[in-house]
Structures are given as C-alpha cells and as structure tokens.
Amino acid sequence: xxxxxxxxxxxxxxxxxxPPEVQRVRGxxxxxxxxxxxxxxxxxxxxxxxxxTLLPFYYMVLLSLRPIEAxxxxxxxxxxxxxxxxxxxxxxxxxxxxAGGQGFGRFxxxxxxxxxxxxxxxxxxxxxxxxxxxxxxxxxHRQVNALFLAAYLFPAIVxxxxxxxxxxxxxxRGSLVGLILVYIAQTVPVAIYMLRNYLDTVPxxxxxxxLVDGLTRIGVLRRISLPLVMPSIMATGLFIFMIAWNEFLxxxxxxxxxxxxxxxxxxxxxxxxxxxIPTTVLMAGxxxxxxxxxxxxxxxxxxxxxxxTAGAEKG
Amino acid sequence: xxxLPLRPPRRRTLSQRDARTGIALMxxxxxxxxxxxxxxxxxxxxxxxxxxxLLEIGTANPFRSLTLANFERVFASGGLWVxxxxxxxxxxxxxxxSIGIGLLAAMAVRRPFRGRNFVRAAFLLPYVAPVVxxxxxxxTMLNPQFGIVNEVGQSTFGWADPIPFLSEAQRTVEFLGxxxxxxxxxxxxxxxEGWRYFxxxxxxxxxxxxxxSAESEEAALVDGASPLQTFRYIILPQxxxxxxxxxxxxxxxxxxxxxxxxxxxxxxAGTGVASVRVYEFLTVQRNVGAAAAQxxxxxxxxxxxxxxxxxxxxxxxxxx
Numbered sequence: 207x208x209x210x211x212x213x214x215x216x217x218x219x220x221x222x223x224x225p226p227e228v229q230r231v232r233g234x235x236x237x238x239x240x241x242x243x244x245x246x247x248x249x250x251x252x253x254x255x256x257x258x259t260l261l262p263f264y265y266m267v268l269l270s271l272r273p274i275e276a277x278x279x280x281x282x283x284x285x286x287x288x289x290x291x292x293x294x295x296x297x298x299x300x301x302x303x304x305a306g307g308q309g310f311g312r313f314x315x316x317x318x319x320x321x322x323x324x325x326x327x328x329x330x331x332x333x334x335x336x337x338x339x340x341x342x343x344x345x346x347h348r349q350v351n352a353l354f355l356a357a358y359l360f361p362a363i364v365x366x367x368x369x370x371x372x373x374x375x376x377x378x379r380g381s382l383v384g385l386i387l388v389y390i391a392q393t394v395p396v397a398i399y400m401l402r403n404y405l406d407t408v409p410x411x412x413x414x415x416x417l418v419d420g421l422t423r424i425g426v427l428r429r430i431s432l433p434l435v436m437p438s439i440m441a442t443g444l445f446i447f448m449i450a451w452n453e454f455l456x457x458x459x460x461x462x463x464x465x466x467x468x469x470x471x472x473x474x475x476x477x478x479x480x481x482x483i484p485t486t487v488l489m490a491g492x493x494x495x496x497x498x499x500x501x502x503x504x505x506x507x508x509x510x511x512x513x514x515t516a517g518a519e520k521g
Numbered sequence: 522x523x524x525l526p527l528r529p530p531r532r533r534t535l536s537q538r539d540a541r542t543g544i545a546l547m548x549x550x551x552x553x554x555x556x557x558x559x560x561x562x563x564x565x566x567x568x569x570x571x572x573x574x575l576l577e578i579g580t581a582n583p584f585r586s587l588t589l590a591n592f593e594r595v596f597a598s599g600g601l602w603v604x605x606x607x608x609x610x611x612x613x614x615x616x617x618x619s620i621g622i623g624l625l626a627a628m629a630v631r632r633p634f635r636g637r638n639f640v641r642a643a644f645l646l647p648y649v650a651p652v653v654x655x656x657x658x659x660x661t662m663l664n665p666q667f668g669i670v671n672e673v674g675q676s677t678f679g680w681a682d683p684i685p686f687l688s689e690a691q692r693t694v695e696f697l698g699x700x701x702x703x704x705x706x707x708x709x710x711x712x713x714e715g716w717r718y719f720x721x722x723x724x725x726x727x728x729x730x731x732x733x734s735a736e737s738e739e740a741a742l743v744d745g746a747s748p749l750q751t752f753r754y755i756i757l758p759q760x761x762x763x764x765x766x767x768x769x770x771x772x773x774x775x776x777x778x779x780x781x782x783x784x785x786x787x788x789x790a791g792t793g794v795a796s797v798r799v800y801e802f803l804t805v806q807r808n809v810g811a812a813a814a815q816x817x818x819x820x821x822x823x824x825x826x827x828x829x830x831x832x833x834x835x836x837x838x839x840x841x
Contacts, residue, residue, distance in 0.1 A: 236747055237747045244748055251626065255622070255626055258716065262655065263646060263650070266654070266658045281668070282669050282672035282673055331553060335550035339547070341539075342542055342546070354550075359770075359773055363777050363800070364562070367565055368562065391556075394553055427546075452652060454780045471654075474654065475657075492657050500646070503645070
C-alpha cells in the first residue's frame, strides 16, 4: 500500500546521473516495473480508502432502516431485505418525549437556532474585521493578526474551565444564548482568516477607483468589495454553521442538565449511553445529525476547500 | 473628518483616515475575542492558584487567596505523567497516520480519472461529519456483541473471540513466535484519528500538488528519473513546507483533543489523555482549581512545542 509515497525502495543514486540516451533509459526495466506497480497500487489505494471512508456512513444508514431484532439476528448483513425495511426508527427518534419518542425534533430546533444565530452574528462582526486586516494599515495591525491566530489555535479544553465558571456566575450557563456567545468567539477568528484570504483576491485598483470617485472606505467596502466576494461570504457562513452544528464540548458543559435545551450532538451522545434505547433508533438520530451537514458541505465544497487551503498553494 | 476646535480644520491624509476606519471596523471583533477568549484565559491562570470547588463557583470571591495546592494535587498523584505519556503516544501516532494517509490519498487522485470528483468528495466525509455521529458509528461497528467488525472477524478471519476494541487496555499478540503487548484501545483511538483527520492533510496536499509546475517533473523524466525517484527528489521536497505546517497544526489540535477520545472510550482502558483528565477534575472530583491547573499544564506544554517549532523555522531561515 505504501509504495507511492514511502521512499524506502529507493536506490541511493541521487537526482538521476543524466544518461546520454534518454530513449533507452525511459524504456528501462526498472522504470517499467515501477510504473506498472504504481498504476495498480494507485487503484488499490483509491478503492481501499473509498471502502474505509464510505462504509461507516453506509452502515449508519443501513442500521437506521432495519428493525433492531433483524440486526441482532443477523449482524453482518450489508443489505436490507425489502421485508425488513422500516422507517419506524426515524418516527421514534424524532417524536417528542411526551409522545414516547426521543425528542430529536426539539434538539434539531435548538441546534438550528444556535448555529444560525452564530453564523449571522459572526459574519456581521467578522466581515468588517477581515476587511480592516486585509486592507487598512491601522496601528497594531500585526499584533491583532497574531492574537486571532492564537485564539484560533488555542484549544477548547483550556478555554472550557474559565468559561464554565464565568457563565455560571453571570447566569448564562444552561441557556442557548451563552452557547451562541461561545460559538461566536470560537468562529470569528476562523471566519476572519477565511474572509481575509477571499478579500485579498479583490484587486486594489478597483477599490482605488471607488475612492477616487468619492466613496468613503465604508462605501467602498459596501458597494464594491462585498458584492465581489459575496459567494465567499456565503461559504464562510456555511463553514461557521458546520462548526456550530457539530460542536460537542461546550454543549456538554453548559447544557447537560437541561434536556429541553440539548443540541442534536449532545442529545445523541447522552442517549447513546443508555441501554434502553435501541441502537437502530440512535442510528436514525445519527443520520438526522449528519445529513444536514453533508448536504451543506457538498453543495459548496469547491468554495469551502478553496478558502481553507488558500495559504497552502504559496507553500 | 471632524477637526479639533482649536486648530484650523485640515483634511487628514487617506492613510490616516484608513487607520481610523480600520480600528473602528476591527473593534467589535477585538472586543469579543478579548472578552470570551483572552480574559477567561487569564482568569483561568488565577483559578489554577485558588482552592475552588464546583459548588462554590457562583459565590466565591474571584480574588481569594492564592495557593499551590492544585499543582501539588495535579503533579503528586502520578497520573499526570501517565496521562501526558498517553497523550504523547496518541498525538504522535495520530499525526503520522493522518498525514501519511493524506499524502497517499493525494498522490493517488492526483491525475484526472473518471469519477475523480466523487472520490475526492468521499475522502472528505470523515472530516466533515459530526464527531458525535461518527464516533457512535465506530462504537457500534466495533461492538463485541453485534458489531460488524467482530462478526466478520469471527466468521471470515477465524478470530476465536470477539475483540473488545474500545474497552481493552492491553492484549498480547503473537508474531513470529515472540509475544508483544499492544495497547488495544489506544491503537483503536489512533486509527480513528487517522481516519477522521486524513482528509485535512489530503485537502492541503492536493492544493499544493495542483500548484506545482510541471516543468521540473518533465525535466526529471527527460533526465531518466524513475517515478519513485521523481517523487522522492522532485515532488516530496516541494511538499515539505505544507507537511511541516500540517504536522504543527495537527499536533496542536490532537494534543488537546477531547471530543474524540471522550466519545469513543470515555478515557477508559488506557486512553486517559490529558484533556480527559481536565474534564474529570471538573465533573467527577468537582475541583475547579485542579481542573484549571491541569489545563494550564497542557497549555504550557503546547506553548513549549510552538516555541520549539518557531525556533526550528527561524534557524532554517524561514519566515512563518
């Protein structure tokens, strides 16, 4: 499996000793063997990784559509016989607890509220900030930049203790508002980083033309730069949505005692510890948790990945 | 544009006005980051030196007397070094595995083929999907009673007993007549990390590969370099800066990873990494001061690793 990347099979002859007859060397036995085995290995890698990445998701959907009795009877089946197909797991997981379900409907509403609020507020705050960092030479420019990088890199578990204490004191722990606030602080640095990369692609000359024509800086930002990077702002918003929707640690610390405020992630993690709820029902919950993210991601994949790795092309 | 009353009105230069606008546009972001990141971080240092129980956090005076008791507690039990060791193995294994698989994947899909977009998208799935959902699926698949992995292992590969991948601390494996102890649950967690984060490396490496110029590779081909030689001497050196960046980022994040381990094993069976210990100090022992002290130790190790990295970069004469 490792041949295309590990240099272990190398001979020690450094950058090729410039043989005179190119034609002969190209057709040499060693090259032909390498080329052939690499061609095969490449497909082995692709197919192997496809199985490894797709199988868990297929298994998730599969289990959510089979009754629990069928799973226990035949655990290794990878197909659903038509007779076994059922949507009852979904009914059960989505129905409210009063109706005998697991209340994921409520969790979805909570997650959506938290994630959408975080997206809107983060963007309102981050767009001007990113513009300032990308274009305006204000005092302390570099320090602010470094601060955001540090805030982006600093791990959640270190932030968790003081925020837990702080939010308990001001009475925001246990409320979705507190969670939204934390998510904003967690996503603004990433958003600024992504938006700055996008804003850098707007030619300065276009903005200067606007300034010459009598627009203020704010006017330039609002009428020229923003419309040009609108799709990228949407992509950044979706990325923030994904972070907020997927987040687990702060939801656990802030909301665990209040079931009516649980997000989908928290709900699934709390309920999956209980022995009474069938695995198939929880798998339906996993699908409910995963599906919105996958739909959002793959509808904007190009934009998102471009923004995230924008620094990498430069080496 | 407003002028001071005593001076004759004058127009500021564009860059002066820009600097003002810059600060104005920046300030909301700055305030949020200061209030919810920087201030809590400083406060966390204070808490680490105070006796603070979970029950008291609503009422305690934030400036109560300072003590070193928390650090004595964190260091004394011996659990610290065990957990830091586990964290180190876990981090090194995960970072190597995820970057290795990511490089393999990026090289494999480098040249166009039918269905390349689909393969690319599929490779990104583990990274994008919610961590709670994917850990739950892994736990179900590895379940000793009805998990598909053990089922297939027993029926197809002839395993005598199901392997409790996530709840067994150690098992002895016989290989070439010798017996090796291997940490089952820790290795499973590392495999999970490799699976979940290889797309991150894959994305960055693909972006870099696409930006490489074809000329040097063509020149190598003309000079008679074999495909593996081209990779080793032409492509890999150009990828090295990205790989270094990936290694640093993944090390920082994995070293402090909480969600994955907590959701997979709960920190049991020899997977008690340092971040899980922070959580246990907070919720099980209900000792906020000790939790803060433990997280401070983590932060210090992190800053040290960053410093070493910066030092190495500086010595190689590179700019960050």
